[in-house]
Amino acid sequence: MTTATAIWTRRHILSLMDFSVTELDAVLQTTTSLRDVLFRRMKKVPALQGQVVTNMFFEPSTRTRSSFELAAKRLSADVMNFAPGSSSLSKGETILDTAKTYLAMGADIMVIRHQQSGVPQAIAAEMDRINSGVSILNAGDGLHAHPSQALLDLFTICRGLDPENPRCELLRGKKIAIVGDIMHSRVARSNIWSLTTAGADVHLAAPPTLLPEGFREFATDAAGSLKLHWDIEPALKDADFVMTLRLQHERMTAHLLPSLREYHQRFGITGDRLKFCQPDVKVLHPGPVNRGVELASDVMDHPALSLVSEQVTNGVAVRMALLYLIGSSKANGSLN
Template sequence: MTWTRRHILSLADFTPAEYDTVLQTAASFKEVLSRPVKKVPTLQGRVVANLFFESSTRTRSSFELAAKRLSADTLNFAAATSSLTKGETILDTAKTYLAMGADLMVIRHKQAGVPHAIATELDAMGMKVGILNAGDGQHEHPSQALLDLLTICATIDPVDPRLALLKDKKIAIVGDILHSRVARSNIWSLTASGAQVHLAAPPTLLPAEFADYCREPRTDIENSNLFVHWQVEPALQDADFVMTLRLQQERMTDHLLPSLREYHQHYGITRDRLKLCHPNVKVLHPGPTNRGVEITSDLMDDLNLSLIAEQVNNGVAVRMALLYLMGNTKNNS
C-alpha cells in the first residue's frame, strides 16, 4: 500500500493494511541488519530529532540506531541539560529542533498527549515534519507494540510475518495494566489481528475502563476479543503467547500491592505456571525487567521459551520501518 500517515501517535486507528505494511517493511530491514554492512541510504540527508523528555534506555538507543542505519543525521535531546531547566516550553523546544532542520521528531514524555499536541501545533503552522510517539504517559507506545507484533508473527512465520497469522491465537498480557502504555498499544494491535487477548492483573492494577469486559465474549461492547481476569490461571490456560509487564512502582502513588513477594506468588510467570499454556508457548517482556518479580530469571534466559532478546533485535528493524515510511510518505512532499 501507499503510506500516507505523516504522524504515528496511536494504534487506535491503524488499519490491517497499515499493520501489514509495517511488518513487511520491518522484515526487509531485518534482512539488512543481518548483512556485514548494516546500513542503507534511504534517509540520507534527512534529520531525525530524538526528543526524550523522560528517561529511556532501550527505546532511545533503538531509535537512534535505527536512524543511523537509514543514514539519517540525528539530534538527541536530554531534558536534564536542556533549556527546559531555564523555563523554555516543550513546544518551543520542538520548534528549535524544527529550525535546525528536523524532518522527523521522535517524542517521549511522561504526560499523555504531548506528542499529539506538538503534532497538532506544527500541522497548524504548515510544517511537514513527522511526529512519532515514543511513549506518552499512560497513553500509548506504538513502536513497542509493533515490535511485539513483529516478534510474535515472525515466530509463527519467519519468512512472511503478517497480521492474519494471529487470528484466534490466545495471547495473555499479565501485570501492571493500569500504568502500562505498552499494554494499551498491544491491545489495539493484537485485537485488530483477531487474536484473543486476555488481561490478568490484581484489581488494583486494572484500569477502570476495562471494568465492563468480562471472561466471556460480549456483543454489546466494541471489542469482543478482549477478556479480563483477576487471577492469572484463566488467562494462561492454553495461551500461545504470554506477555508479562513490569511493575511500574515509580508511577504507583497509592499502596496498590501488599508486597512484591506476594505479587510474584500470585502473578509471577514461572515454569510451573507455563504448564497451563500451549505446549509451544513463548514468553515476552517489553523491559526493563524486575527479575524474580514479573518473571523468573531462568525463564528470561531460556532461549527455547523467551522471546525477550528477539524483541530487542526486532526493535531496531521496526523503528527503521517506521522512520522510513514516515520519511517517504507522500504527505511530506
C-alpha cells in the first residue's frame, strides 16, 4: 500500500471521469491488501485512528451507507451518521451549513449521497474555499456518478480474472455488457468511465427509451471502446461479464416501459440468454435486485455464475481503500 499512497494526490473522490489507469490500479492494489482484514479474527486496523468520518446520506441507502460505516470502523475511524429526517434541514438549514456544522465537530472526511447531481461537488468546493482540509467522497449523486460502486465492480471483475493481483491490464480486450436502465443509472456512467479507461470493450443494451444516443460520447479518448445496442443478443454475444442494472422507477418521470413482464422477456438476464456469452461468463448487479425482472432468481443465486454476493463483500474493502488513500495522505500532509 506504500506505493499506492505515494502516487495518490486526490483530496476528493467525486467522479471517475478523469481517473487514470495508475489511480485505478492504486485503488485495486490497496483494496487487495485491505480485503484480508475482513477475514481476520480481529477485523480492524488502526489506519485512520483519530480521524472522523461523517456519513451524510440525504437519500435512502442500505448497502452503500452500511458499507461506508463498516469500512470506516474497520480502519478505526470515529464515525458520525447524518439522518436528514431528524436534522436541522427540516428547520430551513442549508446543506452547506449542515456540512459546516459537521466540520466544526471535527470531521476529516465527509461521505455524501444526494438525490441531486452536483451536491458533493458543491460541498467539496466550499470546503476547499474555506481551506478546511476536509475530503469529500461521493457516495452517489443524482444521475451523475457513483464512483465507489464502479470501483467495487472493477475490483470484482479484475479479481475474478486474477485473485492474487487484480489490475486494469487484465481487462484489455474483455467484453463487458451492461444491461438495463442505463439512462437513470449513475452506476452505469461511472462504470463506463472506469471500464473503458482500463481498456475493456463495453456494450450497453436497453430499450431505446432507457438508452439515449448521447451515451456514445461517454468513452471518447478511452483505451477501450463503447457500443450501444437496442437488442440484447449483440451485446451478450461472447461477453466475458454481464452487469445488470435495476429499473429505477423512482427516477422515471414518464412511462418508459410497456410493462415489467415485457422488459424481462426482452432484456431480462436468464440462463438461456447467457448461452450467447462466453462459457465462463460471470454476472454482476449493484443491487437491490428486482428478481424476475432484471435478473432471473436462478441466475442470481447460481454459485458459478453470480458475483452479486462478492460485490457486497468487496464493497466494504473498496470503501476501506478509498478512505485509507484519502485519510493516509491527509495524515502524511501530502494532499494540497
